Amino acid sequence: MKSRQYQRRQLLKASLASLGAAAFSPVPVPGVFSRVAHAAADAAANDRILVVLELSGGNDGLNTVVPYGDDAYYRLRPSVGIPEKKLLKLDDRFGLNPGMAGFERLWKDGQLAIVHGVGYDNPSFSHFTSMAYWHTAAPNSGDDYGWFGRVADAMSPRAQPNFLINVDTAQSLAVKSRVHTPVVFDDPDKFMRNAFLQEQQVLELGPAAVQEANPTRRFLDDVARSAREASELVRQAWARFPAKIDYGINPLGLNKVAACIAAGFPTRLYYTAYRNNAFDTHVQQNDLHQRLLTYTADAVLGFMRDLERLGVADRVALMVFSEFGRRVPENTSLGTDHGTANVMFFAGHQVAGGHHGVPPSLTDLDGTDNLVHTSDFRRAYATAIDGWLGLGAAESVLKGRYQPFPVFG
Numbered sequence: 001m002k003s004r005q006y007q008r009r010q011l012l013k014a015s016l017a018s019l020g021a022a023a024f025s026p027v028p029v030p031g032v033f034s035r036v037a038h039a040a041a042d043a044a045a046n047d048r049i050l051v052v053l054e055l056s057g058g059n060d061g062l063n064t065v066v067p068y069g070d071d072a073y074y075r076l077r078p079s080v081g082i083p084e085k086k087l088l089k090l091d092d093r094f095g096l097n098p099g100m101a102g103f104e105r106l107w108k109d110g111q112l113a114i115v116h117g118v119g120y121d122n123p124s125f126s127h128f129t130s131m132a133y134w135h136t137a138a139p140n141s142g143d144d145y146g147w148f149g150r151v152a153d154a155m156s157p158r159a160q161p162n163f164l165i166n167v168d169t170a171q172s173l174a175v176k177s178r179v180h181t182p183v184v185f186d187d188p189d190k191f192m193r194n195a196f197l198q199e200q201q202v203l204e205l206g207p208a209a210v211q212e213a214n215p216t217r218r219f220l221d222d223v224a225r226s227a228r229e230a231s232e233l234v235r236q237a238w239a240r241f242p243a244k245i246d247y248g249i250n251p252l253g254l255n256k257v258a259a260c261i262a263a264g265f266p267t268r269l270y271y272t273a274y275r276n277n278a279f280d281t282h283v284q285q286n287d288l289h290q291r292l293l294t295y296t297a298d299a300v301l302g303f304m305r306d307l308e309r310l311g312v313a314d315r316v317a318l319m320v321f322s323e324f325g326r327r328v329p330e331n332t333s334l335g336t337d338h339g340t341a342n343v344m345f346f347a348g349h350q351v352a353g354g355h356h357g358v359p360p361s362l363t364d365l366d367g368t369d370n371l372v373h374t375s376d377f378r379r380a381y382a383t384a385i386d387g388w389l390g391l392g393a394a395e396s397v398l399k400g401r402y403q404p405f406p407v408f409g
Helices: 002-017 032-045 071-076 101-108 127-136 147-155 197-205 215-239 254-262 285-310 377-388 394-398
Strands: 049-055 112-119 164-167 183-185 269-274 316-321 342-347 354-356
Touching: 049 254, 049 285, 049 377, 101 112, 101 285, 112 377, 127 147, 147 164, 147 269, 147 377, 147 394, 164 254, 183 215, 215 254, 254 269, 254 285, 269 285, 285 316, 316 377, 342 377, 377 394
Parallel strands: 049 269, 049 316, 112 354, 164 183, 164 269
Antiparallel strands: 112 342, 316 342
């Protein structure tokens, strides 16, 4: 028995080592080794990874990437407009919020792409509704599954354990998949299946060892087994991950993503978020917004440096978005209200750094004093799907044809 377990451990180590993670040795969970090894082998054939970071609450893009070269910005924002001398200047037109030193570093290294003017027709000013549109990539309509889940289905039409990970307290609609069961966790040390106290003992026992004849029961047993195995793997990955890189005050789950990558997980898609509508800055915006952007930029830079340390930086790209921007004129509470078009970011070694898309006009606003978007946000999604992952499936995933930005050449 010991000899067989040893052979299985060696098989898994060999598979994970091909992804640069020979140091990771999962605990002996029955049934997990062959599945993870098989998925890792599949991932090795085309091993690019996409990470999505959501900034919930509607980030103010105009005070993130500031168009200081346009006088209209200061006319419309006499109080919350950030003075030119405080900005981290990118060129003679745009500057980053002074809290974004991490993004400035990536920009100077040519590893940050800014996509301007993204939005969608007939925009919603509701956080819940607009985020649902972004999560499903189906504005003013709907879909049963999230766009990220549909990407997973296109990448692997058969279910694979640990193929899609969502770092959060609850599953995002974006990762809802027809085929795959996302692994969802927040604190790896407390990662377990939630249940009523009366049910917990039964769940801990796990599925029966005998082969279940009923296909529905067999499916549920497989899901339960996969969840138990995933929790063990995540806990081990986190316990073995050395904290050598500073991610700042709020790592935004990106350090946990790095731990899973370092452990050689077969995961190709990761989704995490700055939670709790943090960017909903209606009142006394500037100081709070700068802190939020500092935490974000520090976490992203830390993540990129960790990928370099792990030797996997060429395999990973990060996309950052928010459900909408803010209104162009400031409000009477020294904040900004829900708006429309916004900026997005791509970061990574393979990114063609610089400006992409057309910045929207600050003078030709719509009837609600909002920016008129210049690009559908699904162009950015197509950039990630076809430009980065190389799927050639953006049209089917997004249910329409959207021209990718030349972010990845």
